[in-house]
Amino acid sequence: MHLLHTLTVLAMTTLITATYNSTALPTEDIFYIGTGNDTLHTAGFDPLTGDSRLLSTVSGVGQASWQQLSHSGKTLYSIDEAGARFEVFSISSDGSLKRKQELPTITGAVSIAVSGDDKEIFLAHYMGNAVTYLTVDEGGNVTMAKNWTFTAPPGPKMPNQDKPHPHQVLYDPSGKWVIVPDLGADLIRVFTSTGEVDQLKMEPGSGPRHGVFHDGYYYLVSELVSTVTVFKVETTEKKFGLKKLQTIPTLPDEMRNTAAAAEILVTDDGRFVYVSNRLEKMFKDGNAITGFSRNETGLLAPMSPQQYFPSMVQTPRHVSLWPRKGQGYFVAEGQDGGGVVVFKRDAKGGAILNAESSLQVTQPMCVTWRPKGEAKAGKKEGKRRARRGM
Numbered sequence: 001m002h003l004l005h006t007l008t009v010l011a012m013t014t015l016i017t018a019t020y021n022s023t024a025l026p027t028e029d030i031f032y033i034g035t036g037n038d039t040l041h042t043a044g045f046d047p048l049t050g051d052s053r054l055l056s057t058v059s060g061v062g063q064a065s066w067q068q069l070s071h072s073g074k075t076l077y078s079i080d081e082a083g084a085r086f087e088v089f090s091i092s093s094d095g096s097l098k099r100k101q102e103l104p105t106i107t108g109a110v111s112i113a114v115s116g117d118d119k120e121i122f123l124a125h126y127m128g129n130a131v132t133y134l135t136v137d138e139g140g141n142v143t144m145a146k147n148w149t150f151t152a153p154p155g156p157k158m159p160n161q162d163k164p165h166p167h168q169v170l171y172d173p174s175g176k177w178v179i180v181p182d183l184g185a186d187l188i189r190v191f192t193s194t195g196e197v198d199q200l201k202m203e204p205g206s207g208p209r210h211g212v213f214h215d216g217y218y219y220l221v222s223e224l225v226s227t228v229t230v231f232k233v234e235t236t237e238k239k240f241g242l243k244k245l246q247t248i249p250t251l252p253d254e255m256r257n258t259a260a261a262a263e264i265l266v267t268d269d270g271r272f273v274y275v276s277n278r279l280e281k282m283f284k285d286g287n288a289i290t291g292f293s294r295n296e297t298g299l300l301a302p303m304s305p306q307q308y309f310p311s312m313v314q315t316p317r318h319v320s321l322w323p324r325k326g327q328g329y330f331v332a333e334g335q336d337g338g339g340v341v342v343f344k345r346d347a348k349g350g351a352i353l354n355a356e357s358s359l360q361v362t363q364p365m366c367v368t369w370r371p372k373g374e375a376k377a378g379k380k381e382g383k384r385r386a387r388r389g390m
Ligand SMILES: *[C@@H]1O[C@H](CO)[C@@H](O)[C@H](O)[C@H]1NC(C)=O
Pocket: 018, 019, 020, 021, 022, 023, 024, 025
């Protein structure tokens, strides 16, 4: 088993070296891979063949836990979770990155949100138990504006709930509020640039981690109980509101005590939801991805005939969907092994199918797509992404 794995790694390494090329092919899409080993890679993906390859790399980025594209498609923001840094890169036409600016932050940054007009940025700091607010001037120069640090008594699930742990910042579809699941305090915090304006209490010990909006609904993954909670968005002019409709487990009950659900995705057509799981051992070849089907009532049901799919990686902290029409590819990133694997996805039935290609990078933590032509498509694509709450 170990030998086989080593041989596979060697084979993949050779493959990457052989196809390493700094020029993207005309048919290729670009995606960025932030790693925990001081690298941020530009990769090419060819949807015609399913092939992926590394094009270029910048190093010195620390533990690159999250990246976010500006809506203009011209800038990539990156954070260093361990080293307490925020970095700004400009994107060249070939997708390569050029470092523009570097700012110190509070430690433990894990998530970035960019406002629809590209003028404001929020960060969530897990270890630093804080939220940061930054502003962007006309020339794209970023300034630290404000930060807020939280305190709270320990929650019921130790050691994870020793203190507040904001895990995500995400603009709501109106663009007015920034939604911040706090894993340590069992809260959804609601922010504007003036600070925290509201709190929604979640189940004690549930550990809210990441959410996603779709078409009037909000889907929240709670890491410490491995569930998805479905809410109807009931927002007025003055107040962000959620009404709870359903809670559904991401794993069989006997696995949920020790597992740690991570990322959640809704397909653009609203028909499927995927959640990545960690620490559970459902499959030999990597942690499980859970599939749900969704209908116009917003509610979820286990995907059938198959609900669980092997990710072929260890610790898929982040997963992603190829952003183009049909979203016929699914990507899993193994923070603790297995690199980045690109799977074919059955857009009609929702199943995750065969692995088409993989990149053997160390500790991948986040994949961010730059849809083809986005830098030129500019405003239109930016508006579409803002609506989807990306
Ligand atoms: C790199 O890409 C260019 C442009 O598509 C191509 O002509 C060239 O053969 C490639 N080189 C390698 C080593 O793949």
